[in-house]
Amino acid sequence: MKFLPLGGAGDIGASCYYVEAAHTGIVLDCGMHPRKTGAEALPRFDLLTGRPVDAVLITHAHQDHLDALPFLVQTAPHVRIVTTPQTRALAELTLHNAAGILQEQYADDPTITPYTHQEIDLLVQSMEWRSYNDTFDIAGYRHQSPEPVRASFHDAGHILGSASVLLRHEGRSLFFTGDISVGKQRLLIGASLPPGPVDALVLECTHGATDSQTLPSWSQETKRLAKEANAVFGRGGSVLIPVFALGKMQEMLATVFGLINKGAIPDVPVFTAGLGKKICMVYDKNRYAVPVADSEVELLQLPQQNIFDVQRSGDFFQAPCIVLAASGMVVEGTTSFGLTKRWLSQKGSAIFTVGYMDPSTPGYTLIAARRGGTIQLTQTLAPQTVECDIIPFRFSAHSRREELLSIVDALRPNRVILVHGDEAAINWMGSAVLDAFPATKVHIAEIGKEIEIS
Numbered sequence: 001m002k003f004l005p006l007g008g009a010g011d012i013g014a015s016c017y018y019v020e021a022a023h024t025g026i027v028l029d030c031g032m033h034p035r036k037t038g039a040e041a042l043p044r045f046d047l048l049t050g051r052p053v054d055a056v057l058i059t060h061a062h063q064d065h066l067d068a069l070p071f072l073v074q075t076a077p078h079v080r081i082v083t084t085p086q087t088r089a090l091a092e093l094t095l096h097n098a099a100g101i102l103q104e105q106y107a108d109d110p111t112i113t114p115y116t117h118q119e120i121d122l123l124v125q126s127m128e129w130r131s132y133n134d135t136f137d138i139a140g141y142r143h144q145s146p147e148p149v150r151a152s153f154h155d156a157g158h159i160l161g162s163a164s165v166l167l168r169h170e171g172r173s174l175f176f177t178g179d180i181s182v183g184k185q186r187l188l189i190g191a192s193l194p195p196g197p198v199d200a201l202v203l204e205c206t207h208g209a210t211d212s213q214t215l216p217s218w219s220q221e222t223k224r225l226a227k228e229a230n231a232v233f234g235r236g237g238s239v240l241i242p243v244f245a246l247g248k249m250q251e252m253l254a255t256v257f258g259l260i261n262k263g264a265i266p267d268v269p270v271f272t273a274g275l276g277k278k279i280c281m282v283y284d285k286n287r288y289a290v291p292v293a294d295s296e297v298e299l300l301q302l303p304q305q306n307i308f309d310v311q312r313s314g315d316f317f318q319a320p321c322i323v324l325a326a327s328g329m330v331v332e333g334t335t336s337f338g339l340t341k342r343w344l345s346q347k348g349s350a351i352f353t354v355g356y357m358d359p360s361t362p363g364y365t366l367i368a369a370r371r372g373g374t375i376q377l378t379q380t381l382a383p384q385t386v387e388c389d390i391i392p393f394r395f396s397a398h399s400r401r402e403e404l405l406s407i408v409d410a411l412r413p414n415r416v417i418l419v420h421g422d423e424a425a426i427n428w429m430g431s432a433v434l435d436a437f438p439a440t441k442v443h444i445a446e447i448g449k450e451i452e453i454s
């Protein structure tokens with residue numbers, strides 16, 4: 001069994017890896033880099049030249065794990081695509097959304113030919129789905145072994161339908177965590193690992209450099225959010241929460257209504273819109289199909305008003321209210337970006353950020369700003385005075401670093417391959433794994449550098 005990184009190795013970017021066993025080739029994830037453009041945003045598909053590409057397994061429907069799939073299918077149209085039923089349903093929504101954005105972004109740019117809605121329809125129809133813990137066989141037409149590669153998905157606890165992947169062949173095994181949350185969120189209950197041991201563990205390292213003291217539990221952050229929201233409502237303000245449309249929006253919606261229903265915060269109007277609302281429907285339909293904390297929570301039954309109705313009316317939001325708007329990193333041109341510009345001038349109101357902000361995004365500038373100072377959200381915008389409060393929270397959908405070590409402890413791999421983290425994150429995880437498990441071989445994944453799983 002061989003493992004070859006094609007993207008996302010030393011970066012949180014275009015997650016894409018290739019595994020070959022007995023001349024069967026399996027691609028794990030096929031993501032697009034959210035902050036790069038053109039061919040730079042895609043995995044290194046050129047490294048697949050001359051290698052068999054028989055199947056693609058998608059761990060979850062986030063852009064950086066899924067959105068390059070239609071480009072791979074353009075070059076390998078007969079590839080078998082397998083994912084969980086929930087990721088298939090979410091992919092139908094998110095890939096159509098991506099197609100629209102790419103067509104706009106690359107209208108006059110020849111570096112990428114964007115995929116069409118028709119291509120997405122065909123691709124989604126051809127996607128196979130397998131539930132958590134079901135084993136399925138993969139063997140390409142050049143497969144040279146009496147035994148197929150055996151694959152299974154395992155609940156990764158990150159977003160709805162997210163999976164880690166276990167591959168087994170002729171006594172060798174590889175476990176790819178994908179994005180994994182060992183701890184629970186408001187809706188999802190956390191990852192479920194298969195029994196170990198495994199030969200190789202491909203481990204995401206998002207929080208490798210984050211001191212866990214600065215990453216409170218979901219329930220601790222929920223209490224803090226209630227306290228801060230009450231302070232804002234007490235002075236007659238409103239709260240804007242920038243969220244990712246997939247995952248964070250649904251978790252935060254359930255969190256906010258959990259507080260309203262308990263009487264911990266007042267019953268103020270809650271505004272949502274767009275893709276995030278459509279995704280709520282997929283969460284609702286699957287609330288008995290996958291493990292969730294409370295199957296009774298039906299997101300679309302929670303009373304919400306539409307952000308776009310207010311924007312169309314030309315009025316502004318009447319305080320008090322809570323607005324959940326994408327994107328999570330306040331990317332220019334999105335709903336949360338437009339609202340942030342308005343919110344910054346609202347005395348008494350507040351912007352609650354809830355997750356990680358990439359340094360290249362306006363969200364990163366936002367979390368560094370404080371009331372009374374000035375902020376320049378993008379280079380082309382004039383600086384503006386910050387009149388509202390900006391309160392960063394950490395509602396994480398990734399494992400803390402000690403939880404990542406607990407995965408190593410549970411699966412006892414011979415070798416750990418570190419992926420999906422910046423240099424500091426990967427270095428911390430590498431040292432920590434070697435300290436705790438000195439017999440383990442540690443690899444830092446590098447694009448194009450093949451690792452033999454022996």
Ligand SMILES: [Zn+2]
Nearest residue numbers: 060062158179
């Ligand atoms: Zn993700």
